Structure formats: structure tokens, C-alpha cells
Amino acid sequence: MNRHLRNAVVAATAITAGLLMTACQNGSDADSAGKSGTGATAVADKASDSKGSKDTQGTQGTQGTTNSKGVSGSFTDGKVTYLAPGKYIVSVPGKGDQQFLVADDTEVYGAGTVCGEAGATVDAPCTLDQLEAAAKKDAVSADVKMKNGIATLVTERRGKGVDGTWFGNVSYLAPGKYTVSDMKGVEQQFFIAEDTEIRGYDDICDAVNTGAGGEGGTECTDAELEAAAKKGFSAEVVISNGIATSIRDDH
Numbered sequence: 001m002n003r004h005l006r007n008a009v010v011a012a013t014a015i016t017a018g019l020l021m022t023a024c025q026n027g028s029d030a031d032s033a034g035k036s037g038t039g040a041t042a043v044a045d046k047a048s049d050s051k052g053s054k055d056t057q058g059t060q061g062t063q064g065t066t067n068s069k070g071v072s073g074s075f076t077d078g079k080v081t082y083l084a085p086g087k088y089i090v091s092v093p094g095k096g097d098q099q100f101l102v103a104d105d106t107e108v109y110g111a112g113t114v115c116g117e118a119g120a121t122v123d124a125p126c127t128l129d130q131l132e133a134a135a136k137k138d139a140v141s142a143d144v145k146m147k148n149g150i151a152t153l154v155t156e157r158r159g160k161g162v163d164g165t166w167f168g169n170v171s172y173l174a175p176g177k178y179t180v181s182d183m184k185g186v187e188q189q190f191f192i193a194e195d196t197e198i199r200g201y202d203d204i205c206d207a208v209n210t211g212a213g214g215e216g217g218t219e220c221t222d223a224e225l226e227a228a229a230k231k232g233f234s235a236e237v238v239i240s241n242g243i244a245t246s247i248r249d250d251h
Helices: 002-066 128-137 222-231
Strands: 073-084 087-092 096-101 107-110 124-126 140-147 150-156 164-174 177-181 187-200 233-240 243-249
Touching: 073 128, 096 140, 096 150, 107 128, 128 140, 164 222, 187 222, 187 233, 222 233
Parallel strands: 107 150, 187 243
Antiparallel strands: 073 087, 073 140, 087 096, 107 124, 140 150, 164 177, 164 233, 177 187, 233 243
16 A cells, blocks of 8 residues: 555656646747747847938938039139129130129129229229129129139239220220220220320310420310210320220310
């Protein structure tokens, strides 16, 4: 009987141990499955983050291209034309056309077309409005310096003018700017300067005998020349580099 009791105890113990081992194994499998699920989620999240990071990098790259800097450099002996308020084109032989903008601190200097007097020894400071008005009428010969697509300096060029002596009718064009037309009606534009000699013999201004035989004429003012030219008068005009060195009415 005792032997049967011992056998029963041993069997019960074996069954219990087997049940405990099965439970432990099942628990281990569940933990393993849980850990595996967590790892898969982490990988998916990482992939999503990676995609998002690439998308962000692509967007930043596009913005960098859009916000690229403008052109910098000097454009010499160009023709400046108006495009829109604050926007111009400078055309330089051999370089093509280059658009540029002007800003509040853009410096503009004129030599008779944009502003100032033709033939003056110093270029005159001009306003942006004067540059716009001149460029709307016609292309302005100028040198342009740019930085990042914005003009820092626009300087009107003093072009090489004609040389010679003309006899004909003098007419007014604009302050400091005139034409002289010969007998054939061919006109030649010219400017006057501070040192232009203007002599009158009753046409530009009243004659006063200042030389032997009254040949000296009278030294006239720019205002008297302008008033006479608006009516028209005949004169001898000596021009050097497009600027009159002397004007003597035909006495």
C-alpha cells in the first residue's frame, strides 16, 4: 500500500512539473511575440521618419534654388531701358541683356540726359524718378554696377560727340541742348557747357562794339541764347566732342 502511495505521489509530481513547464513555455512565447511586435512598430516608425526627413530635405533644396542670389558685377557702356517700376534692362554689346532692380540706396548720376548739364565737369546726382522718366523716353547710355541683381550705381556715360564747324539755323531742344541745321536741312545736335563762348550781334543779344570796327560782338548769357533759339536764328557753331565751344550769330 505504501508502495502504491509513493507511486501516486511521484505521478502527481510529474504531472504538475509538466504543467508548469508548459505554462512557462507559453509565457515565453507570448513575451517573444510581444517583443517582436514592438520591434516591427519601431522599424515602421523609423522608416516613416526617414521618409519625412528626405521630404523635408527635398523641400529645403527647392527653396534654396528659388531664393538664389541675383547677378553681381559691372556692365560698362550699356543701354538702360525701362521695364516696370523699379525694374530695368541693361544691354551691353557682347553680353546680351541683363535685368536689374533699383533700390532706395541706388546712386544715379547724370550727364545731361537723366539729369544735370551736358558738358559739366562733374556728374550730377539724379533721383530714381528722373532715371525712370529718361529711360521711358529712350535708352540711356550708362554704366551699371549690380550686387545680387540690384543696382548700386547707375552712371550716365558721356558719349563721344562730333567735331567741326556748322553754319545754319540754331533751334532749342531742351535745357542746354540745341540743334544747328545747314542749308540742306541736315540737323546736328549739340550741347553747351559753362565755358561755351556765346557772342551776339543783335540776334542772340544786343550788339555792343567791343572790338576794332565793332567785330567783337557782345558776350551773351545762356538764358539769352535759349530765348533766341526758341525763336530761331542763324549762327556759326563750333563743336568739339558734341559740345559747342563757340556760338556766334550771323551778323
